[in-house]
Amino acid sequence: MPAAWLCDRDFNCEDGTDEQDCDPEELRCGPRQWACAGGEQCVPGVWRCDGQRDCEDGSDEAGCPPRKCQSSEFQCRSHGCLALRPVCDGKEDYADGSDEGGTCSPSACHRARCPHACYQSPHGPVCACERGFELGSNGQVCKDVDECGKPGSQPCSQTCVNTQGSYSCTCHPGYSLEPDGHTCKATGIKSDCIAVDCIGRNLYWVVGTAGRILAVQLTAVWRGKSEHTIVLDDLTQPRSLALDPLNGLMYWSEIGGEPQIEQAGMDGSSRKILVSQGLGWPTSIALDQLSWKIFWSDDKFHCIGSANLDGTGVHVSIPWY
Incomplete structure (x- = not known):
């Protein structure tokens, strides 16, 4: 068992020996863990500022920089991101309740000029784009997303061809596209x-x-x-x-x-x-x-x-x- 799991107030051994003879006043968190402000809980470090409350006291989400939501998400007051569909549905989906109230109105989208879709929000109508598009800076124009050119993106094993709102994968001569639509497999054509x-x-x-x-x-x-x-x-x-x-x-x-x-x-x-x-x-x-x-x-x-x-x-x- 890793030494970081000793005296972390989480019983990993079935007999509880990993939490025996520990200082009751001191909680030791591992190098890849986050110590909650209450001093009684450790959570994985990657859970810090991930938009979800993991510490019982919520300290893992305190003091986090605002998270930039995608064009298809609603920015809550607590800087969390929520899908647009449940916004203004009469049910508070975020603890701060910022996804309800305000100017929520079913008729708000009648006046909006959205190219793809419109959702009501506490701040008024919000335009949203279909998959494969992203909202422009003016909030009313949907632009194609170049999935093939996105940094770090490799959706195809050989050649990626961007299309309007999507992309397609193709293969070199002597290869055929697998059913997953992304992977190319040699067809057995032999070059002597x-x-x-x-x-x-x-x-x-x-x-x-x-x-x-x-x-x-x-x-x-x-x-x-x-x-x-x-x-x-x-x-x-x-x-x-x-x-x-x-x-x-x-x-x-x-x-x-x-x-x-x-x-x-x-x-x-x-x-x-x-x-x-x-x-x-x-x-x-x-x-x-x-x-x-x-x-x-x-x-x-x-x-x-x-x-x-x-x-x-x-x-x-x-x-x-």
Whole structure:
């Protein structure tokens, strides 16, 4: 048991031993507790100035700075906040009774010009806004709340799109929105290889099962629909991809019925076959700009191959086992 619970006049042990042999004149509160003014009660420190009376003498709410109520709440005389609906309902909901009396009148809202809703209060009619809106400084205009831009707010696991009075969550390509409307889950779409165009600031990837090479801007933001570009979509079974942004070229390997290594412009133009002989299953390729060569690993023949970037000078190393 924490030492702070000893002699706090709250029996935590079933046999009451935590409150035995204590000084009857002194109440010891823990470092995270608040000592009520009466000297006979300790309450959690977080209950201090929370708008609710926890000490029997109410000292935990004494001397607290005024709490700013939301536009959908009524500010009581004791600085507490109360929902607008029970205000002026003929029943005192706050101990100070400030939520009743005054100019409470059912007809008060007939003269008010409230855009969403109006409630009577002891100070006259009060305009209120629907969920997703907040009252403007003049008290008569409801403004949209940007839930996506609120500091410390992360309502969506990936992309948040603010809408009028609300917001929606969307997911990146390859993810789907869960039933909770906030969480994105991978759908199982597999990218066989990705490559970055550091000059054009684009991301390329290969989807072998679909026979496609796709691209998207690195700065793209998912807004509910795909913004990627299909660079090539008539491939057999592409597997690996390498980019040459300086020359605007891309290279990829095919591992389908006719394995080969091909080249095209980074926009998919000028497609041609570089290597088509002596290949088994070229699963990975890499470029060496200094030697002007392309290298590949062959998982079927268990070897490393190389060629010039124009397809000449094909060379296969000793197989590994």
